[in-house]
Amino acid sequence: MKLNIALLPGDGIGPEVTKQAVNVLNAIAKEYNHQFNYKNALVGAAAIDATGNPLPDETIQIVKNSDAVLFGAIGDPKYDNDPKAKVRPEQGLLKLRKELGLFANIRPIASFKTLLKYSNLKEEVIDGADFVIYRELTGGIYFGEKKLSEDKQYASDLCAYSSEEIERVLHLAFKAAQQRNKKLTLVDKANVLETSRLWRRVAQDLVKKYADVQLDFLFVDNAAMQIILNPKQFDVMVTENMFGDILSDEASVIAGSIGLLASASIGTKSALFEPIHGSYPQAKGKNIANPLATILSAAMLLDHFNLHEEAETIRKAVDKSLEDEISTPDINKENPKTTLEVGEYIVNYIRGNIICKKSSENISLGQSTII
Ligand code: IPM
Numbered sequence: 001m002k003l004n005i006a007l008l009p010g011d012g013i014g015p016e017v018t019k020q021a022v023n024v025l026n027a028i029a030k031e032y033n034h035q036f037n038y039k040n041a042l043v044g045a046a047a048i049d050a051t052g053n054p055l056p057d058e059t060i061q062i063v064k065n066s067d068a069v070l071f072g073a074i075g076d077p078k079y080d081n082d083p084k085a086k087v088r089p090e091q092g093l094l095k096l097r098k099e100l101g102l103f104a105n106i107r108p109i110a111s112f113k114t115l116l117k118y119s120n121l122k123e124e125v126i127d128g129a130d131f132v133i134y135r136e137l138t139g140g141i142y143f144g145e146k147k148l149s150e151d152k153q154y155a156s157d158l159c160a161y162s163s164e165e166i167e168r169v170l171h172l173a174f175k176a177a178q179q180r181n182k183k184l185t186l187v188d189k190a191n192v193l194e195t196s197r198l199w200r201r202v203a204q205d206l207v208k209k210y211a212d213v214q215l216d217f218l219f220v221d222n223a224a225m226q227i228i229l230n231p232k233q234f235d236v237m238v239t240e241n242m243f244g245d246i247l248s249d250e251a252s253v254i255a256g257s258i259g260l261l262a263s264a265s266i267g268t269k270s271a272l273f274e275p276i277h278g279s280y281p282q283a284k285g286k287n288i289a290n291p292l293a294t295i296l297s298a299a300m301l302l303d304h305f306n307l308h309e310e311a312e313t314i315r316k317a318v319d320k321s322l323e324d325e326i327s328t329p330d331i332n333k334e335n336p337k338t339t340l341e342v343g344e345y346i347v348n349y350i351r352g353n354i355i356c357k358k359s360s361e362n363i364s365l366g367q368s369t370i371i
């Protein structure tokens, strides 16, 4: 298959982790005879520094002419610490999501067997946890009208949803539930918010078309607690933009590190794949950031184009790296590996060079020794 991929590494650790994901994609292309072409484009603080615009027109053009986007991370403390900044890096990502009509952000959450013992949560609570969050991505409080009074003493952000915006993401979530364990949980705050009551009404109407799916409702405050208390109760969770943002970070504790969580954003025109973590500026350039979330996002990209075997190979390689404790310091505190070493390990696995756990100790990373 031939794929044109727009690469938007962005800020902070974004460039380091996307580099590893590209190496992994190239290894897949070689093993499975695909042709992946890349075009780099600027976004976020990197784009502001170069052009004054967090999403330059050139980037929009490149992205629109591509089959998919692989995105790194966005954000810079320079802007976080300056609430008065007129242009912010995050505007680049938000505009991109809107421009591409990426209304659904899919965030799979699962515990990794090999990481259970390191978790802050009890093994028996997270062992077997496996659910997916469908986060609405182009509406709600993120995109509602924003106001700041002239004297700057009053501010507001409007949370607004139309039934169409709700319906389209719900359709995808219902379909996902049909493919999985047929349980859909709508997370909202319907005891307080009018928008949430609209979400419930639309969901109650739609469920008639998906009679095989069991639809539940959960208030977001309770959901935040249930995710930690008993994550195994969830199959597919669907929720509005900001609740989904917060709950997916929380849910990453189940996987073991936010550095492991991938996501796919899909919608009307294009598809974008990105780790759920931020730009982690403290780690920038230090070769310590976990590249697995971006590598797993690349696997989701392959799934999107029905390259399931290829995606599965990446996931197997990731499992093997975790099993062999070839992990960055967010996971392996005692004997951490670098971003580059983790990436090279995955690439070597894909090339078929990692045969068994013990022999791997003899292979100096980056070399293709077959034992
Ligand atoms: C995410 C991020 C973004 C969001 C930021 C960087 C705007 O936190 O993708 O989860 O809030 O959507």
Ligand code: MN
Pocket: 245, 246, 249, 276
């Ligand atoms: Mn987030």
